[in-house]
Amino acid sequence: MLQMTGVHVGYGRTSVVHGVDIEVADGGVTAIMGHNGAGKTTLLRAAVGLLPVRSGRVSLYGEDVSKLRPHQRVRRGLAYVPQGQQSFGQLTARENLQLVADGAGSAGSSRMADALDLFPALRELLGRRAGLLSGGQRQQLAIARALLTGPRVLILDEPTEGIQPSVVQEIEDAIGTLSAGGLSVLLVEQHVGFALGAAGQYYVLESGRVTRSGAGGADQEADVRAAMAL
Numbered sequence: 001m002l003q004m005t006g007v008h009v010g011y012g013r014t015s016v017v018h019g020v021d022i023e024v025a026d027g028g029v030t031a032i033m034g035h036n037g038a039g040k041t042t043l044l045r046a047a048v049g050l051l052p053v054r055s056g057r058v059s060l061y062g063e064d065v066s067k068l069r070p071h072q073r074v075r076r077g078l079a080y081v082p083q084g085q086q087s088f089g090q091l092t093a094r095e096n097l098q099l100v101a102d103g104a105g106s107a108g109s110s111r112m113a114d115a116l117d118l119f120p121a122l123r124e125l126l127g128r129r130a131g132l133l134s135g136g137q138r139q140q141l142a143i144a145r146a147l148l149t150g151p152r153v154l155i156l157d158e159p160t161e162g163i164q165p166s167v168v169q170e171i172e173d174a175i176g177t178l179s180a181g182g183l184s185v186l187l188v189e190q191h192v193g194f195a196l197g198a199a200g201q202y203y204v205l206e207s208g209r210v211t212r213s214g215a216g217g218a219d220q221e222a223d224v225r226a227a228m229a230l
């Protein structure tokens, strides 16, 4: 499992995340909620090694990975889908997937089949340039691509942000399927109802600090909304 302990992260002279402790349980969904600018993306970038921790520790299945580079963390089972439906727009959907599948060696083709089973709509779109896909389709492509690395912990940064409702449901269903299959998911999500419904454990981040945490469940929604002043 993924653990962050006493983690401080910042940009230049600005400190953004001030001593955060989170634990992503083995299997199931762990949700992080918080307002815009709370530091959610900054925390995730530190988890995957795209930003250094200034102090504190990131560990993965007991190993301190704080000093490891992003590709080394990927090799140890961490996958990250950034905020904003990113893909290589000039490449086709198939090429976007193939780039990662090729690196996965003999497991690549079976992982590709599994990822396309999870998002069947993508099968029809494989020949289309990623830049011409809808936001929701690009998000599905980005999640599928992350799965090709064979992760044990999948980190998703606001996967349903700005996406049409019909596709939001497909993405939420896919997250449920993945976690039911044993994958650990760290989900940053503004949609509190979905996040708590899916999560075994949740954290609320405010101004770079955890201000509330606990066991998930739809019954927590009213309390969490009140605490977040939503």
Ligand SMILES: Nc1ncnc2c1ncn2[C@@H]1O[C@H](COP(=O)(O)OP(=O)(O)OP(=O)(O)O)[C@@H](O)[C@H]1O
Pocket (backbone or CB within 6 Å): 011, 014, 016, 034, 035, 036, 037, 038, 039, 040, 041, 042, 043, 083
């Ligand atoms: N590259 C950067 N350089 C300097 N400051 C940054 C940078 N990226 C983010 N910040 C600042 O860090 C703070 C936290 O930003 P972050 O993107 O982590 O928030 P967030 O919780 O992910 O917000 P959102 O919900 O809008 O995605 C903000 O004050 C932001 O302005």
Ligand SMILES: [Mg+2]
Pocket (backbone or CB within 6 Å): 040, 041, 042, 083, 157
């Ligand atoms: Mg963010």
